[in-house]
Amino acid sequence: MKRFRALLNITSVRLSLAYTIVFGLFAVVLIAYTTIDTSRLLRHQTQQIVNDEIQALSAIYGGGSLSRFIRVIENRSRAPGASLYLIADASGRIIAGNVSDLEPGVLNQTGWTEQPFRYEGFGSAHGPDRQAIARVFELPGGLRALIGRDLGEPDRFRLIARRSLIVALVMMVLLGTITWLFVGRRALKRIDSVSQSTKRIMAGDLNERLSMSGSGDEFDRLSGSLNQLLGRMAQLDEGLKQVSDNIAHDLKTPLTRLRNKAEQTLTGDPDKTGYKQAMADIIAESDILIRTFDALLMITRVEAGSHAGNFAIFDLAAVVSDVHELYEPSADEAGVDFSISIPGPIEIRGNRELMGQALANLTDNAIKYATDSGTGNPQVVIGVNIENKTAEIKVADNGPGIAEEDRERVKERFVRLDKSRSKPGTGLGLSLVDAVARLHNGRLNLGVNNPGLVATITIPVAAGQ
Amino acid sequence: MRILLIEDDREAASYLVKSLKEAGHVAEHADDGEEGYEMALDGGYDVLVIDRMLPTKDGINIITDLRHNGDQTPVLILSALGQVDDRVAGLRAGSDDYLPKPYAFSELLARIEVLNRRRISGESETAYKVGDLELDRLAHAVKRNGDDIILQPREYRLLEYLMKNAGQVVTRTMLLENVWDYHFDPQTNVIDVHISRLRAKIDKDYDEQLLQTVRGTGYILKSESE
Numbered sequence: 001m002k003r004f005r006a007l008l009n010i011t012s013v014r015l016s017l018a019y020t021i022v023f024g025l026f027a028v029v030l031i032a033y034t035t036i037d038t039s040r041l042l043r044h045q046t047q048q049i050v051n052d053e054i055q056a057l058s059a060i061y062g063g064g065s066l067s068r069f070i071r072v073i074e075n076r077s078r079a080p081g082a083s084l085y086l087i088a089d090a091s092g093r094i095i096a097g098n099v100s101d102l103e104p105g106v107l108n109q110t111g112w113t114e115q116p117f118r119y120e121g122f123g124s125a126h127g128p129d130r131q132a133i134a135r136v137f138e139l140p141g142g143l144r145a146l147i148g149r150d151l152g153e154p155d156r157f158r159l160i161a162r163r164s165l166i167v168a169l170v171m172m173v174l175l176g177t178i179t180w181l182f183v184g185r186r187a188l189k190r191i192d193s194v195s196q197s198t199k200r201i202m203a204g205d206l207n208e209r210l211s212m213s214g215s216g217d218e219f220d221r222l223s224g225s226l227n228q229l230l231g232r233m234a235q236l237d238e239g240l241k242q243v244s245d246n247i248a249h250d251l252k253t254p255l256t257r258l259r260n261k262a263e264q265t266l267t268g269d270p271d272k273t274g275y276k277q278a279m280a281d282i283i284a285e286s287d288i289l290i291r292t293f294d295a296l297l298m299i300t301r302v303e304a305g306s307h308a309g310n311f312a313i314f315d316l317a318a319v320v321s322d323v324h325e326l327y328e329p330s331a332d333e334a335g336v337d338f339s340i341s342i343p344g345p346i347e348i349r350g351n352r353e354l355m356g357q358a359l360a361n362l363t364d365n366a367i368k369y370a371t372d373s374g375t376g377n378p379q380v381v382i383g384v385n386i387e388n389k390t391a392e393i394k395v396a397d398n399g400p401g402i403a404e405e406d407r408e409r410v411k412e413r414f415v416r417l418d419k420s421r422s423k424p425g426t427g428l429g430l431s432l433v434d435a436v437a438r439l440h441n442g443r444l445n446l447g448v449n450n451p452g453l454v455a456t457i458t459i460p461v462a463a464g465q
Numbered sequence: 466m467r468i469l470l471i472e473d474d475r476e477a478a479s480y481l482v483k484s485l486k487e488a489g490h491v492a493e494h495a496d497d498g499e500e501g502y503e504m505a506l507d508g509g510y511d512v513l514v515i516d517r518m519l520p521t522k523d524g525i526n527i528i529t530d531l532r533h534n535g536d537q538t539p540v541l542i543l544s545a546l547g548q549v550d551d552r553v554a555g556l557r558a559g560s561d562d563y564l565p566k567p568y569a570f571s572e573l574l575a576r577i578e579v580l581n582r583r584r585i586s587g588e589s590e591t592a593y594k595v596g597d598l599e600l601d602r603l604a605h606a607v608k609r610n611g612d613d614i615i616l617q618p619r620e621y622r623l624l625e626y627l628m629k630n631a632g633q634v635v636t637r638t639m640l641l642e643n644v645w646d647y648h649f650d651p652q653t654n655v656i657d658v659h660i661s662r663l664r665a666k667i668d669k670d671y672d673e674q675l676l677q678t679v680r681g682t683g684y685i686l687k688s689e690s691e
Contacts, residue, residue, distance in 0.1 A: 291650060298548060306548075310553055329662055330658045333658050353647060353649065356647050357647075357649035360651060
């Protein structure tokens with residue numbers, strides 16, 4: 001019983017069962033309807049034959065005598081056929097005809113017998129216990145005549161009907177089972193394999209994927225979507241792992257410095273100004289840590305796409321101009337020639353603050369490295385233009401640039417190239433720019449400026465913006 | 466100034482209350498959201514400082530309910546949730562300023578004082594005057610000792626903000642937020658260079674230096690003669 005319940009919980013079994021029951025009922029109704037209709041037609045035809053016979057008899061009988069009529073009946077009774085003839089007296093005793101016995105009470109009413117009745121005839125042609133319908137007449141002198149027709153063995157028709165019903169039902173069950181075997185079990189096997197794989201993946205192997213048959217059916221599509229989901233999860237998981245590793249490596253270093261500073265001060269017994277200086281150093285060191293933490297959190301949240309809810313239309317050219325205006329005095333002070341090139345307004349949908357921060361990071365870097373230029377004429381150019389529905393923001397400097405093999409690597413978190421280790425920075429600036437570009441469905445490209453570096457953010461501008 | 470602090474971290478709260486008292490203010494403290502909301506409703510505070518994540522009643526809910534009741538006391542949100550979208554949510558709820566944790570006390574104090582000043586003065590003034598420096602907001606004109614001073618548009622807005630908050634310390638992030646409308650960390654000394662350019666125009670040729678640097682915090686525009 002328990003196993004049966006479990007079997008019922010399988011969708012394909014339930015479906016097959018439901019189909020079998022519905023089609024079974026359908027077959028029963030259909031067969032019953034045909035049976036009833038056929039027997040009605042049969043009886044109607046029989047009645048027609050009986051009526052014809054009666055008409056023929058009354059033509060022969062005409063206005064003749066009763067004895068002649070009896071003789072005609074006698075003659076007809078001897079001929080082989082399905083017709084029944086009977087003449088009886090008032091007490092019910094049979095005088096003539098081919099019927100030896102019949103159900104009592106049939107002769108009591110004149111006209112058509114309401115139901116088929118049972119009778120026994122003479123001779124082997126009319127075996128015992130057969131059914132017939134007939135018409136009953138009253139003849140002069142209290143005699144009664146019965147003209148009718150044999151309907152055959154009563155159970156035979158019912159037998160045929162029952163047999164065809166059984167055959168139909170067996171076929172239904174068989175077809176249902178076969179359907180389940182071929183369709184249901186196949187589906188079940190696929191689902192089982194999916195749930196098995198899912199269990200293994202849940203147990204920890206995020207790199208396993210669901211198998212696909214390649215037929216492109218619903219199961220393949222489902223497996224495909226689940227595989228994509230797994231891919232995204234694995235990617236996020238990888239990001240999370242990387243962040244934790246980075247935190248372990250790169251945040252522990254300044255924390256250690258902080259602790260050492262405090263410990264040194266405590267054991268060194270300095271004077272009041274020494275203490276003050278130490279505290280100021282510690283605060284400065286904590287500020288760097290906080291800044292790194294903030295940048296890290298920001299990158300994570302930008303990558304998770306949680307800012308997408310705050311997207312609005314803004315003018316990209318205005319942001320470029322803002323950043324230029326913000327950094328122009330600093331560039332001037334550093335002796336960098338800082339110029340800007342913008343066309344008219346370029347409206348895009350996105351997050352203005354994040355875009356501003358990304359551009360500020362790029363500009364900050366550009367000014368920092370342009371001063372390393374050997375030419376003695378450090379230059380930075382910031383600009384934006386729009387072409388083929390793609391906005392392109394460029395920040396170019398004529399500093400030392402980045403070697404080709406390092407250009408992808410520097411976008412990763414905490415990656416700082418050896419020659420930049422001496423400069424202030426968290427190693428997160430370009431990671432944030434990259435994340436902001438991708439949040440806007442764009443890309444960050446680092447290229448050559450001959451000499452120097454050109455950082456390009458490309459952002460698709462959707463139609464209607 | 467009477468300040469109400471709604472903050473569930475007792476250690477942070479007692480440090481803040483003590484520091485605010487040392488700065489010459491009256492500071493009261495509530496542990497949880499419901500209690501803080503009742504105290505704020507009773508009124509009499511000049512500025513409310515509210516943490517965002519609080520037991521019994523969330524900081525954002527306190528502000529929306531206060532504003533719903535017609536209470537317009539300036540509110541500063543203090544929160545560990547410091548990203549752009551968190552700030553937007555706080556400001557939308559009706560707070561006047563938003564400071565992410567961890568923060569420097571000097572930054573908090575500067576912001577509280579600016580909020581209080583705004584409450585008293587409002588936005589209606591058409592001209593500011595600090596010592597012999599004058600700014601006419603209708604004509605967009607700046608004069609020092611009667612001499613015209615020509616400023617770039619951004620320099621004008623920088624000076625306007627400093628004069629509106631004359632006598633108050635303003636921090637670098639406050640300047641970036643209010644003059645440039647950006648909330649990010651500029652990392653390097655970009656603001657300092659803008660200030661020194663402004664100083665060259667309004668202070669360089671005069672005896673009294675009005676625009677002064679407050680070490681480790683920011684800047685203050687004030688005249689000793691007032």
